[in-house]
Amino acid sequence: MSHSHRELELLDVLKRLGGSARNSDLAKALDVSEETVRRTVKTLSQTSDVERVRGGAYLAGTQNDPSFFRRISQRTDEKRLIASVVCDVVEDGMTLYLDVGSTTAYVAEDLRLRKNLTVVTNSIGVAQTLVSVNGNRVHLLGGEMQEDDRGTFGHDTYTQVQRFALDMAIFSLDAVSASKGFLYQSSVESQLSAAIAESADQVLIAFDHGKLGETAPYVGPAADSVDYVVTDRAPEEPFASAFAEWGIQTLIASRKN
Incomplete structure (x- = not known):
């Protein structure tokens, strides 16, 4: 399945941030609103490219649980x-x-x-x-x-x-x-x-x-x-x-x- 330019940008930022990030950090990196990030993450989760967690997302297949996400999203x-x-x-x-x-x-x-x-x-x-x-x-x-x-x-x-x-x-x-x-x-x-x-x-x-x-x-x-x-x-x-x-x-x- 092909991705939009915004979806590809979000996937690239997730990779550069180690595979996981908060929505606020993704919004800052992409210079868009958090609502735009949430919509994009939702679409990518439907294609199994990312997994959603409370307040953020992580790349699918990189971890079985969001423990790394929790660490990277703290402080x-x-x-x-x-x-x-x-x-x-x-x-x-x-x-x-x-x-x-x-x-x-x-x-x-x-x-x-x-x-x-x-x-x-x-x-x-x-x-x-x-x-x-x-x-x-x-x-x-x-x-x-x-x-x-x-x-x-x-x-x-x-x-x-x-x-x-x-x-x-x-x-x-x-x-x-x-x-x-x-x-x-x-x-x-x-x-x-x-x-x-x-x-x-x-x-x-x-x-x-x-x-x-x-x-x-x-x-x-x-x-x-x-x-x-x-x-x-x-x-x-x-x-x-x-x-x-x-x-x-x-x-x-x-x-x-």
Whole structure:
């Protein structure tokens, strides 16, 4: 079945946003009303191209449940601010690693402003966002697909990423502990992030303030290997002291007055 120009545009934006988005974000990206987005999503759901959820949509076949959608649709304003600051840190021509996190999906969108990047990623969404943009070269790592994260993990993933001389690794995470460091719910994701952090020249971790004080069972990159954290609120104690002790530069993404 052929699609209208508007439907094709909406599908393209969903792909660039990692496969899912809120109606408000789709409306902003397409410069149309949310009602137009809702009508377009409804039509695409009837052709089984997208699935509708409350307040948004996600690409059909990318996930069996909308858990990734829930993550990417939480604190979207904060994630956009964080992404803008991360983009300021990145320079044209860098070789970067980006992971599968929902915050990283927003970072990838902003990195479309940079030129001649070499992007290494295990995220399908990140690869789709940055390929064929401003002279970028994108390498999607192999490995076993994790459906919920829309990314690859495992021995093959780690082996392939070792071929690259990374100027910077950009990670998201699930929780931050002032005593244990940067934490993940997935053991394979924590192992991959920790291994990549050891070889990258610089390590940046981006997260919204809601991750501070949360808990997760697996430790990711060693705290003293991290160069930057980018978040949307200035960390209070004990996190401010912990970041200072670990030698981490904290960058705050705040709204401009």
